[in-house]
Amino acid sequence: MHFISFVASERRNGNCDLLGRLATRYAKESGADSSEVVYLKNYNIEQCRGCLSCVFEKTKCKINDDLYQLLDAIQKADRLLLIAPVYVLSVPGKLKMLLDRFLSAYDYLKDSYGKPAMSIGVAALNDWHQFQLPLINLFLLSFGCHIVDSFIVYGAGPGEVLLEDRTAELPVSIQKLIDYRRTAFQSHVSKHCPIDFSTLFERIEGTNYRCPVCLTPAKVAEDGYFFHAKDLNNHRWTTQKIQNHYINWIVKTKPRFKSKFREILKKRKTFGL
Numbered sequence: 279m280h281f282i283s284f285v286a287s288e289r290r291n292g293n294c295d296l297l298g299r300l301a302t303r304y305a306k307e308s309g310a311d312s313s314e315v316v317y318l319k320n321y322n323i324e325q326c327r328g329c330l331s332c333v334f335e336k337t338k339c340k341i342n343d344d345l346y347q348l349l350d351a352i353q354k355a356d357r358l359l360l361i362a363p364v365y366v367l368s369v370p371g372k373l374k375m376l377l378d379r380f381l382s383a384y385d386y387l388k389d390s391y392g393k394p395a396m397s398i399g400v401a402a403l404n405d406w407h408q409f410q411l412p413l414i415n416l417f418l419l420s421f422g423c424h425i426v427d428s429f430i431v432y433g434a435g436p437g438e439v440l441l442e443d444r445t446a447e448l449p450v451s452i453q454k455l456i457d458y459r460r461t462a463f464q465s466h467v468s469k470h471c472p473i474d475f476s477t478l479f480e481r482i483e484g485t486n487y488r489c490p491v492c493l494t495p496a497k498v499a500e501d502g503y504f505f506h507a508k509d510l511n512n513h514r515w516t517t518q519k520i521q522n523h524y525i526n527w528i529v530k531t532k533p534r535f536k537s538k539f540r541e542i543l544k545k546r547k548t549f550g551l
Contacts, residue, residue: 279456281305281313282355286362286373286414288319293400293439294361297431297448301359304452310357318372321348326378332385333524334532339382348376349386352421357455358395360418364402368409369417377417384524391422391517394458396451397475402434412476412491419474419492419515426458427451428475463510469502473513479503489513 283298283305295315302313321344332339339345352358362369395418401407411428418425429451433439463472470477471489479487485498492513496503513519 279310279312279356280354281310281357281359281456282352283313283315283359283361284318284352284355285315286318286360286370287400288370288372289363289436292363292436293431293433294363294398296437297398297400297439297445298359298361300445301361301448301452304449305357305359305456308449308453308456310456316348316351318348318376321345323348323372323376323379325375326382330381330528330531332382333528336385338386339379345376345379345382346386349383353387353390355393357458358393358418358423359452359455360395360397360414361400362397362410362414363400364407364410367406369413373414373417377413377420380420381524381528383421384520387422388517388521391520392460393423394426394455394460395423396426396455397428399428399430400439401430401432404432408478412474412478415474415476416491420520422517422520424460425474426455463505463507465505465507465510467499467502467504471496471503472505472510473515 281302283301285294285298287294289295298315302315305313323345324341324343331337362373397414397418399407399410399414401410407430415425415428429444431439431442431444433442439445471492471494473492473494474489476489476491478490479496480490481487487496487503488494489496492515494505494513495509496505
């Protein structure tokens with residue numbers, strides 16, 4: 279079993295770096311055969327150009343950067359830990375750019391979907407990270423991972439996370455990830471979405487809500503939200519639903535566009551575009 283800490287921070291010896299290195303040590307102590315830290319900062323990742331050649335021409339992305347070298351490194355992991363700092367309530371831009379390359383990565387990674395993963399967001403202040411875990415876990419879900427655990431650790435200056443109680447519990451979380459064997463979700467009440475750990479919910483009607491990241495329905499309960507097993511096991515990011523979205527929506531946008539092309543040209547002429 280190979281364990282990887284994937285660190286999405288630029289800062290050497292910063293909080294994310296220290297947690298990533300510490301996690302690799304705990305992973306070895308918990309039974310991993312090998313472990314390493316992979317740094318996003320060491321890879322040149324450019325912004326997606328939206329050309330969709332990776333889909334319609336069934337080729338690798340035409341951008342000449344390090345995307346596939348990074349995917350190769352991540353793909354080696356049997357267990358994956360993603361660590362990222364909070365930038366303006368959210369994730370760093372480079373991690374978002376990597377997420378935006380999802381379509382280029384789909385064919386490359388689809389046969390290795392189901393990887394157990396965990397995430398840690400590093401924040402300086404409470405109430406300044408509401409979008410952090412939903413987006414960091416959106417990355418993991420869209421790249422085919424199954425999220426075992428996810429939480430925030432607080433620390434502003436480099437090394438402050440080492441003083442936090444949650445960091446002291448890191449060996450337990452790593453052991454949980456190493457030992458994880460996937461089973462079906464059971465119905466239960468939770469204060470966060472069990473799929474992506476988001477605490478942000480979209481109100482549908484009355485006491486009915488849903489998670490905006492995975493679209494899992496939830497109903498207000500006495501101590502959180504009630505999630506039904508059938509919904510938890512059929513969320514937006516299951517392997518089957520990602521495949522269906524790719525084949526029956528993304529791939530079919532080209533013929534749909536071609537069928538509307540003359541109408542689009544007429545509208546462009548009408549608007550002087």
